[in-house]
Amino acid sequence: MKIFTYLRKYLPTVKDIQQYRYLHIFGDSLKQQELWSFNRQSTAKGVAIGLFCAFLPMPFEMVPAIFLAALMRGNLPFAVAGIWISNPLTWIPLYTPCYLLGAMIIGVEPVALHQITIFQLGWHYVALWLGCLIVGIVISVSVHFIISAAWRSQVRQRWKRRKQIRLTRGKTDTPAK
Template sequence: MPTREQMERNRFIRPYAHRVLRSELWRFTRRSVPRGVALGIAAGIIIPLGQIFVAAMLALPFRANVPVAAALTFITNPITTPFVWWFANWLGTVLLRMDEVTQVAPFSAAMQQTEFDKFLEWLTGETLVTAFGLVALASVCSAVSYLVSAWAWRWWIGRKRLRAMRLRRERLERARHAHAHVHAEAEAEL
């Protein structure tokens, strides 16, 4: 995981450093962390090269946490990439086969009209079937990871608050008990 100082020295990020290194993009908040998780996973799955750079740049308009987005691009690495591409190819084949069966064929028609198929192939460097599968996989994984990380964040904060309330209650009880003990001793002396 690159540090903030290393990112300042990176020649690709240096022109954008004043934006990427804003402090609010580096804080861990309940909104920025799930956004960073979703962006990092999407960039990690879809983008074949320069994933960290793309995730950091996407974090700007979405106000996502830059370190989280950059770290989660490592979801794809030399070990996991072949499995991700195999699954994306399988998923793309299934989705496009279902698209052919329907009379409207919304995926194929939309991609041919907008030339989205060429863009997908250029973006991912893969064939249309695999590229379509990568985008579908990234969309689902990003949405699920956003929801899971938002829920996990709330759960973690809730536990911290409950623990703090319990400790405050225990301190208050000890103080009451000590005060009652001192009061009882004072009455006993009288």
């Protein structure tokens, strides 16, 4: 995969990571090779972790994404990049369906944003979190399986192509009688 060789040039190495003092709060967990490798499992886990954390309605989603990537040994750059779908421009389209799902599950009547009072905020915040957790889990698990399946399909196609090349070479190399 050419894109991964391109990305490796610009991503920091484990030695580069050790030089940053402010990353010592994560301990030795950032030194794991799986966090920086581009294979099927770590890449799929990294993207899934990033998307899950993007659906968390909280500031600083990168901190749980880094901890989850280190804990589950997912690709850290993809985990951090997956969070970027959640930003102030995408909050309304991202969190509104989650809020409506959570409100439907706990039985709270959804209200418009300008109508929420301080007394109602508690249950609506619970509805938002519940909906975000459910949608985040469903999307991240789905994306994990889609990436794994696409990766396996690409590997199978490469093997078939190599096999065809070997077969055609074998037919041309055999001497004629």
